[in-house]
Amino acid sequence: MPVFPEIFAGTIFATNLTVIGTILFTGLVVFVVLRIALARMDMRSPRGLQNFVEWVAEFTTNMARETMPTEQAVGFMLPLAFTMLLFLFVANWLGLIMTIAVHFGAHAPAGWGIAPGDLANAKGEVELFDSPTSNMSMALAIAVMVWLISHARGLRHPKIWLKHFYSPSPLAVIEEITNPLTHGMRLYGNIFAGEALLGIMLKAPFLFGWIPWQLPLIVLWLLYSLFVATIQAYVFSILMCLYVGNKSFEGHSHH
Template sequence: MPVFPTLFPGTIWQTNVVVIATIFLTGLIVFVLLRLAVARMDMRHPRGLQNLVEWAFDFSESMAKDVMPSEESRRFVRPLAFIMLLFLFVANWLGLIMTITVHFDPHAHVWGLSPSDLQSAKGDVELFDSPTSNMSMALGLAILVWLISHARGLRHPIKWFRHLLRHPPFGLLEEITNPLTHGMRLFGNIFAGEILLGLLLRAPFAFHFIPWQLPFIIAWLLYSGFVATIQAYVFSILMCLYIGMKSFEADSQH
């Protein structure tokens, strides 16, 4: 399995450089897409990229409407759901569109990687991948959602406390497991898809010239693209659900 260049290796601050770079790249792609979509807005006859972005916004608005308990909570989560949906869609697809692996001498010191790291990876260093195929990134997003939901719930501390103790001790246990399952579901699906794709790409040709794996690569790319899209939706709608469960406005239906 390839390894990744790191900063501050061997410390608690060890950082995957590829993940940081692809997070910024994903944000840049989303920003450019949105900027291009509004560059020539036509309120009467939307077309092209504007039409696609408006469809994504309407979809996220419908998603929020289905799970949020009040109009106030819908207004709060609507832009967050829209950006999360776009961000994860782009992030999940990055590793399917392109992967870059460079082979180094297994005995060299490369970007914070020790010779033992390179030897275990047979010298393969990954330089481009989906950021959501990294467990820390996926769990980080899930923890961010967890913090936002509890921060919103704490606007009504008495209702928030009653919510935590609704089914003791299972209510508290659920609050611990929710961010774990939320993040691990995203990570597991994206990581597994890219690992199998990498194995197919590295498989040797039959008789040194027959690309037997080509139809399997095409089929797996199509399936992984579907999974990447679905996981962007699943993560976003669960985010709306978790925030909605801790939105205790006067008109909530809790």
């Protein structure tokens, strides 16, 4: 598996600089797209990016209303669902559109936080640009964030929040623990697998040294992976709405 430049390497605070950079880049792309769409907004004849952003807004509104118990909960969830859907859509596509990697010999540049043994295991390859969601830590981090938000919202009604752990059975506690794991691992697994297989195809040797036999497979797999990346952005976002909706007890507060 490729290694990445890190700070605080070898400690519990080890930070993957490539993932941090691509997260910031993804956020910048989303910001620029929204800024351009709003700057050219025309209420009478919307077009271009405005049409796309309005469609995403309408889509997430319907998604929130189908999963949240009250309009108050919809109002709380809509900004997060809209942002998450756009962010994951861009993040999931990044590594399929472009991956940047550098190759070193026995040693990486000083200060990169990469041990010679790690570099040898990665065959000298260090990735500098990739989908942030193809990193397990990042995918699990946003899943844990969703878990924390859902329980923080549930704690607004502490009696009902405590009761839901025993309904329909005490095994609900196990489900609460596994939800963020399955939520994040599903996203990570699909994005990582798609990019990994695409990378293998790209590195496959040509037939007779000059015939790119893998080209049709690469095109088909790329199209499929782009479809999966889009679906995974939706799946993660709607599960987020469901988890937060299940902890939004406004509709039960009168019980």
